[in-house]
Amino acid sequence: MKVYSNHLWCLFPQHGRGKKHERLIELSDWQQRIVDAYPWRFLRGLFHSDGCRVTNWTTRLVGGERKRYEYPRYLFTNKSDDIRKLCSDTLTQVGVAWTTLARGSDPFHISVARRASVALMDAHIGPKC
Structure with a gap:
């Protein structure tokens, strides 16, 4: 479904003019x-x-041998501090553990990598449509 109107921002103020990451994004009550x-x-x-769900990997030394370890992880990326805060606040509300990752000095990414939190996300988010 698509909606076109010059007055969309009256109902949804977050759809204002300009770049999302340069203006205030907040939800109405x-x-x-x-x-x-x-x-x-x-x-x-x-x-x-x-966002996306990826298979992350790392290596660990186990019994003197380097082994590859893979694990699923969800990432959410957005330049807007406000949008990332809406996401992280809601993740906290539903009991999902998350961390912030930076690209250079900018914290653009929210990461969900703990096993229990990934399982919650898998149960509720599902694959992209």
């Missing part, structure tokens, strides 16, 4: 009530638009 009632749907929308 009625929008926050919806997010509070349906946090997983909100997170699904965020991760399906600006």
